[in-house]
Amino acid sequence: MIGKVVKFIVKCICWFVIASVFVVLVLKWCPVYLTPLMLIRSFEQKQDGKNIVMEHDWVAIDQISRNLQLAVICSEDQNFTEHNGFDIEAIEKAYENNQKGKRIRGGSTISQQTAKNVFLWPSRSWLRKGLETYFTFLIELFWSKERILEVYLNSIEMGDGIYGAEAAAIFWFNTPAENLSKTQAAAIAAILPNPRKMTAHPASAYIQNRINWITRQMGYYGKLELK
Numbered sequence: 008m009i010g011k012v013v014k015f016i017v018k019c020i021c022w023f024v025i026a027s028v029f030v031v032l033v034l035k036w037c038p039v040y041l042t043p044l045m046l047i048r049s050f051e052q053k054q055d056g057k058n059i060v061m062e063h064d065w066v067a068i069d070q071i072s073r074n075l076q077l078a079v080i081c082s083e084d085q086n087f088t089e090h091n092g093f094d095i096e097a098i099e100k101a102y103e104n105n106q107k108g109k110r111i112r113g114g115s116t117i118s119q120q121t122a123k124n125v126f127l128w129p130s131r132s133w134l135r136k137g138l139e140t141y142f143t144f145l146i147e148l149f150w151s152k153e154r155i156l157e158v159y160l161n162s163i164e165m166g167d168g169i170y171g172a173e174a175a176a177i178f179w180f181n182t183p184a185e186n187l188s189k190t191q192a193a194a195i196a197a198i199l200p201n202p203r204k205m206t207a208h209p210a211s212a213y214i215q216n217r218i219n220w221i222t223r224q225m226g227y228y229g230k231l232e233l234k
Contacts, residue, residue, distance in 0.1 A: 027126075031145045034125070035154060038065040042162050043128050045170055052168070060168025062178060068157035071172045071184045074192035076156060077231045081224035082196040082217075084117040087156070088233065092118040092147035093140075119143045121159040153233040165195055167203040179207040193221040 040063070049059045068076070080087050086094050094116050115123070122142035127135055146155055165175030172184040172195075180191050187195070191208075197217035198205035205214060 027142070028145065028149075030126075031142070031149050034158070035150050039125055039158055039162055040065055042125050042170075044124050044162075044164070047128060048164070048168065061170070062166075062168055062174040063161075063170040064173040064177075065161050065171065066173045066184060068153060068160070069185075071157075071160050072176075072187040072192055073231060074189045074225075075160065075172055075176075075184060075187050075195060076233075077225050077228060078189075078192040078196035078221055079160065079199065080117070080156075080231065081228055082193075082221050083120070083199060085224070085228070087117050088152055088231075090116060090118075092116060092143040116143075117159050118147055118155055120163065121155055122146055124162045125158060151234055156233060163199065164202045165198070166207075169202070175207075189222060189225065190218065193218045193225065196221050 045061055045063065049061055052059050084094065086096075119139055122145075123129070123135075123139050126142045127138055150158075161171040161173075164170060165172070166178055169175050169178050172187075175195050176182055176184040176187050176191070179195060180187065182191070194207040194210055194214065197210070197214050198207050205211075207214070210218060
């Protein structure tokens with residue numbers, strides 16, 4: 008009996024690995040039009056008696072302003088082009104920060120956030136974190152940094168019911184993503200920690216301070232090169 012259970016578990020794991028690798032390879036080239044997060048947020052809106060809002064328009068990375076590409080890297084993961092999916096130093100700093108104070112500070116890279124947004128669900132659990140690590144490893148293995156950033160910029164929340172750069176640019180500034188200025192891009196990047204409660208435009212004093220910090224970081228960063 009135990010042997011059969013073990014064999015069944017091994018088979019399930021093998022099929023999961025095969026299926027997950029297949030999906031990751033497919034999404035290496037195919038646009039991601041829908042994510043689990045979008046469905047979950049729509050369900051939450053319905054449960055709260057709100058109108059379901061899901062604004063999302065996939066665009067290629069060359070149709071997303073380099074300003075926004077650089078702004079999110081400077082805001083979320085300045086070592087994005089250098090690490091293999093995990094920024095150990097940032098994780099250690101986040102852990103130390105969380106041990107000292109009440110405010111939780113994340114140490115997730117853009118790769119980790121992409122894995123979570125596209126393949127998983129938004130919750131804090133060891134299972135989800137373990138799967139996030141697994142999918143981060145896969146996308147770093149099979150995708151280029153440019154593809155990871157492209158999927159990230161097309162899938163993350165950038166407002167309440169607003170997903171991806173194109174929808175966010177139109178919603179916040181009534182302009183296509185490719186036309187975002189440096190300040191506009193920084194404003195969108197500034198709300199990413201809590202996009203359902205923060206507003207990119209008009210910016211509060213807190214968001215304006217973040218915009219100023221991000222634009223300074225963009226100046227320090229220099230030219231963005233993706234592979």
